Amino acid sequence: MAACIGIRREDKSPWERRAPLTPEQARQLRQNAGVQIVIQPSHQRIFDDAAYRAAGAQVSDDLGPCPVILGIKEMPPPAFEPRKTYVFFSHTVKGQAHNMPMLRRLLELKCQLIDYERITDDAGRRLIFFGRYAGLAGMMDTLWALGRRLRWEGIPNPLTALRRAWEYGDLEEARAAVRAAGARIAAEGIPPALEPLVVGFAGYGNVSRGAQEIFDLLPFEEIAPAQLADRFREPAGTDHRLLKVVFREADTVEPIHADEPFALQDYYERPQRYRSRFETYLPYLTALVNAIYWEARYPRLVTRAALQRLYAGAAPRLRVIGDVSCDIEGAIECTDHCTRPDHSVYVYHPRSGLVTPGIAGAGPVILAVDILPSELPREASQAFGEALLPLIPALAGADYTVPFERCALPDEIRRAAICYHGELTPAYRYLARYALEGPLPPLRAAA
Numbered sequence: 001m002a003a004c005i006g007i008r009r010e011d012k013s014p015w016e017r018r019a020p021l022t023p024e025q026a027r028q029l030r031q032n033a034g035v036q037i038v039i040q041p042s043h044q045r046i047f048d049d050a051a052y053r054a055a056g057a058q059v060s061d062d063l064g065p066c067p068v069i070l071g072i073k074e075m076p077p078p079a080f081e082p083r084k085t086y087v088f089f090s091h092t093v094k095g096q097a098h099n100m101p102m103l104r105r106l107l108e109l110k111c112q113l114i115d116y117e118r119i120t121d122d123a124g125r126r127l128i129f130f131g132r133y134a135g136l137a138g139m140m141d142t143l144w145a146l147g148r149r150l151r152w153e154g155i156p157n158p159l160t161a162l163r164r165a166w167e168y169g170d171l172e173e174a175r176a177a178v179r180a181a182g183a184r185i186a187a188e189g190i191p192p193a194l195e196p197l198v199v200g201f202a203g204y205g206n207v208s209r210g211a212q213e214i215f216d217l218l219p220f221e222e223i224a225p226a227q228l229a230d231r232f233r234e235p236a237g238t239d240h241r242l243l244k245v246v247f248r249e250a251d252t253v254e255p256i257h258a259d260e261p262f263a264l265q266d267y268y269e270r271p272q273r274y275r276s277r278f279e280t281y282l283p284y285l286t287a288l289v290n291a292i293y294w295e296a297r298y299p300r301l302v303t304r305a306a307l308q309r310l311y312a313g314a315a316p317r318l319r320v321i322g323d324v325s326c327d328i329e330g331a332i333e334c335t336d337h338c339t340r341p342d343h344s345v346y347v348y349h350p351r352s353g354l355v356t357p358g359i360a361g362a363g364p365v366i367l368a369v370d371i372l373p374s375e376l377p378r379e380a381s382q383a384f385g386e387a388l389l390p391l392i393p394a395l396a397g398a399d400y401t402v403p404f405e406r407c408a409l410p411d412e413i414r415r416a417a418i419c420y421h422g423e424l425t426p427a428y429r430y431l432a433r434y435a436l437e438g439p440l441p442p443l444r445a446a447a
Contacts (some may be wrong), residue, residue, distance in 0.1 A: 001395050002034050002035065003033075003034060003035045003189045003393070003396035004035070004036045004037075004038060004065055004066045004067065004068075004163065004396065005029075005035055005036070005037055005038070005066060005068050005069075005070060005392060005395070005396050006037075006038045006039070006040075006063035006065075006066030006068065006069040006070065007019065007020060007021060007037060007038070007039040007040065007070050007071070008040055008063065008069055008070070008071045008075065008079070008192065009040040009041065009042040009045065010042070010044070010045070010071065010072055010073055011076075011369060012073040012074060012178065013046060013073070013340070013374075014238075015166075015340060015341050015342075015371060015374055016044070016072065016073055016371055016374050017044055017045055017046040017374055017377035018046065018072050018130075018373065018374055018376075018377045018380055018381045018384070019039075019045055019046065019047055019381045019385075020043075020070045020071065020072060020074070020087075020381070020384060020385060020387050020388060021037065021070070021381075021385045021388065021392075022047060022381055022382055022383070023047050023051040023052045023055035023057065023116065024055060025385040025386070025389055026039070026055045026056065026057040027055035027056055027057075028389065029043035029200065029389070029392055029393075030055075030057070033392070033393040033396075035392060035393060035396045036057075036058065036217045037052070037056075037058070038057065038058045038060055038063055038065065038066050038425040039052050039057050039058070039059055039060075040059075040061055040063065041059050041060075041061065042055055042062065046377035046378050046381060047381070048206050050245060055367070060226035064081070067083075067084055067085060067366040068084070068085045068086075068087065068395050068396055069084060069085070069086050069087070070087045071086070071087070071088035072089060073087060073317050073349060073371070073395055073415055074088065074089070074090060074091060074099060074102060075088060075102070075103035076102070077101055077102050079200055080111060081107055081109070081111075082109045082110060083109065083110050083111060083112070083400075083421075084109075084110065084111055084112070085111065085112035085113075085114065085395070085398075085400055086106065086113055086114070087112060087113075087114040087115075087395065087431055088115070088116065089115065089116050089118065090102070090103070090113060091113070091117075092113075092418060092431065092435075093117065093118065093418070093428070093431070094295060095113065095430075095431060095433075095434035095435075097434070099176075100434050100435050103418070103419070103431065103434075103435045104435050104436065106419055106422070107419055107422045107423070107424070107435065107436070108422065109218075109422065110421050110422035111419065111422060112400055112417060112419070112420050112421070113243065113418040113419045114395070114413060114416045114417050114418070114421065115416050115418050116128040116129070116388075117129070117318055117416075118416035118418070119391070119412050119413060119415065119416040120412065120415055120416075121412065122411070123262050124291065125254040125439060126206075127214075127387060127412060128384065128387050128388055128391075129384075129387075130373035130380055130384055131204060131205065131206030131210065131381075132206050132207070132209065132210035132213075132383070133163065133210060133372070133376050133379065133380035134207050134210065134324055134372040134373050135206065135207040135208060135209060135210020135211035135212070135213070135214075135291060136165065136171065136174075136210040136211070136213060136214055136376060137164075137165035137166075137372040137373060137375040137376050138210075138211055138289065138322050138324035138367070138369075138372050139210070139211035139212075139213075139215055139322070139357045140162070140163075140164060140165040140168075140174055140178070140291060140375075141164045141165060141322065141341075141344055141367050141369065141372070141375070142211075142287060142289055142320055142322030142367055143159050143162050143178070143181075143214070143215075144159070144164050145161055145320045145322070145344070145345050145359060145365050145367050146159055146161045146164060146286070146287050146319055146320045146365075147159030147161070148359050149161040149319045149320060149359045149365050150159065150191075150194070150319065152359055152360050152433045155191050155192065155193055155194065157191055157194075158181045158182075158184035158185050158279070159181055161177070161180070161181060161184075161201070162177055162178065162181055163177065164341065164344065164375065165372075165376055166341045166342075166374075166375035166376075170376075170378065170379065171376055171379045173266045174214075174376075175214070175217060178214055178217040178218065179217050181218065182218040182219055183216055185218060185219055185241075185242070186219045188240070189240040190240065190242070190366070194286060195236045196231055196232070196242075196243050197242045197243065197286045198228070198242070198243040198244075198245060198284055198285050198286050198287075198317075199215060199220075199242060199243070199244055199245070199285070199286060199287045199288075199289065200246075200247060200281065200285045200287070200288045200289065201215075201244070201245070201246045201289045201291060202247045202252065202278075202288065202289065202290045202291060202292050202301055202331070203247070203290070203291035203292040203293075203325075204246055204248060205291065205293070207291035207324055207325065208246070208289070208291035211243070211289050211291055211322075211324060212246070215242075215244060215289075216244075218242055219240060219242065220241050220242045220243065220244045221239075221241045221242075221243055221244065222243075222244045222245070222246070223243055223245055224245070224364050225245055225251040225281060226251075228245060228281060229284070230404070231243065231284075232284060232331075234443075245281075245285075247278070247281070249262075249264055249267055250262050250264070250280045251277075251278075251281075252276060252277065252299075252301060253267060253271075253274040253275065253276055253277060253278075253299055254274060254275060254277045255273060255274055255275075256273055256274060256275050257273075258424035259277070260273075262274075269300065271297050274299060275299055275443075276299035276300060276301065276303070278301050278302065278306075279302075279303075279306040279309070279310075282302070282306060282307075282310050282316070282318055283316060283317065283318075284317065285317060285318050286317050286318065286319055286320075287318075287319060287320040287321070287322065288302070288318070288320070288321045288322065289322040289324060290302075290308055290321065290322065290323045290324060290325050290331055290332050291324050291325060292325060292331055292333035293325070294325060294327050294330045296330075296401070297405045298331075299329055300330070300332075300333050301314060301332060302321065302331070302332045302333060302334070303333045304333045304334055304350065304353065307334060307348065307350040307363070308350040308351065309365065310350070311350040311351065311362065311363060312350075312351075315362070318354060319334075319364060319365060320364060320365045320366075320367065321334075321364050321365070321366050321367070322367040322423035323335045323366060323367060323368050324367075324372060326368050326369065326370040326372075329397060332366070334348040334350075334355075334364075334366060334423070335366055335368050336348075336355060337355075337368065337429045338368050338369065338370040339367070339368045339369050339370075340369065341369055341371070341375050343357060343366050344367055344368075345357075345358065345359060345366060345367050345368075346358065346365070346366055346368070347359065347360065347362075347363050347364070347366070348361050348363045348364055348366050349361055349362060349363040350362075351363075391410065391412065391413060394408075394409060394410050394413060395409075395413065400420075403421070404417070404420040404421065404425060407420070418431070437444065
């Protein structure tokens with residue numbers, strides 16, 4: 001019997017249109033690796049059912065014959081079947097409370113969970129991700145929000161013509177719109193009330209690079225964070241460019257003890273020895289794109305207290321925070337909930353601590369869409385599937401009945417196995433204190 005992989009329909013959000021494999025990639029697997037794809041029908045997926053049928057995939061609600069099932073977002077606990085292998089973004093490795101019932105159910109059913117986020121090479125670099133597309137869509141939506149916020153303030157600007165990423169037919173159409181806005185800026189300049197218009201990027205990984213890819217279609221000059229204050233001392237002129245600033249860890253935090261130097265590895269290992277210094281840059285920024293990976297042990301990038309101080313006096317320059325990373329009350333503390341692509345922004349009011357939907361109000365506009373790559377579903381799915389494709393034959397062909405130590409999974413996938421036979425694997429046993437109500441049973445010895 002041919003190896004079989006099931007693809008579950010996405011049902012966490014009506015906006016989720018991505019797929020882990022395109023129809024053409026399903027065809028390649030069947031023809032080149034003998035892997036049969038069974039995909040559940042879906043009216044919202046960017047690729048229709050007919051395209052998968054034409055590629056030789058089976059379209060069926062019943063994934064029962066498939067021992068391995070792929071998805072994108074979290075799956076509801078009732079969807080799981082005993083002893084099957086599930087591959088998706090589980091959002092469990094930080095002990096996220098809202099996903100612990102899901103993990104607990106997988107353990108109860110003696111299932112395997114493989115998380116795309118943890119598929120890495122020997123150097124720890126992620127191999128399967130949507131980060132670039134989160135950045136691309138996030139920058140489009142941030143520019144859209146900035147244009148509308150400025151228009152609400154009565155400041156005409158070329159960004160008003162931009163739409164959100166999902167409102168374009170494809171990525172190239174979105175790029176063309178940004179280029180057109182850039183041409184207007186080059187010809188007409190920046191409204192005097194905004195000079196200089198500064199966009200900051202926190203982070204420099206895949207997400208940030210995707211965001212910068214869109215921003216760089218505009219006329220800009222890149223400067224270092226240390227140059228910001230000096231640029232504001234220069235008289236306003238006719239330089240029709242935006243300023244771009246990329247912040248790295250050394251720019252955003254400093255040792256608590258002033259006589260100690262900043263050391264990146266020390267910061268990663270002992271973040272409690274550091275404090276945020278990002279507040280010093282906030283008065284200069286018109287918009288901020290947050291693209292950093294954050295955990296609770298690290299200092300926040302933007303705190304509520306910092307925004308309260310910033311907005312205590314005259315109206316500050318900061319209009320928009322595009323929180324692409326979208327950790328609730330995380331690096332951007334005032335990100336208090338996630339939004340949908342069609343209602344993507346809200347205003348945080350520093351003086352009251354309240355939020356209101358839309359772009360109007362005395363506080364920064366917060367973009368907090370947590371499924372940004374779904375706004376570019378065709379291109380995002382294509383790139384994701386290309387990265388996943390080489391691993392599918394190993395996923396489909398593995399013998400999941402043997403103990404974990406003997407399962408012939410490539411190291412890239414083995415590192416991503418959160419649980420196996422209903423037990424947390426050694427690298428993830430720390431999740432027991434979040435997922436289990438009682439003590440974790442010991443791992444079975446290898447047979």
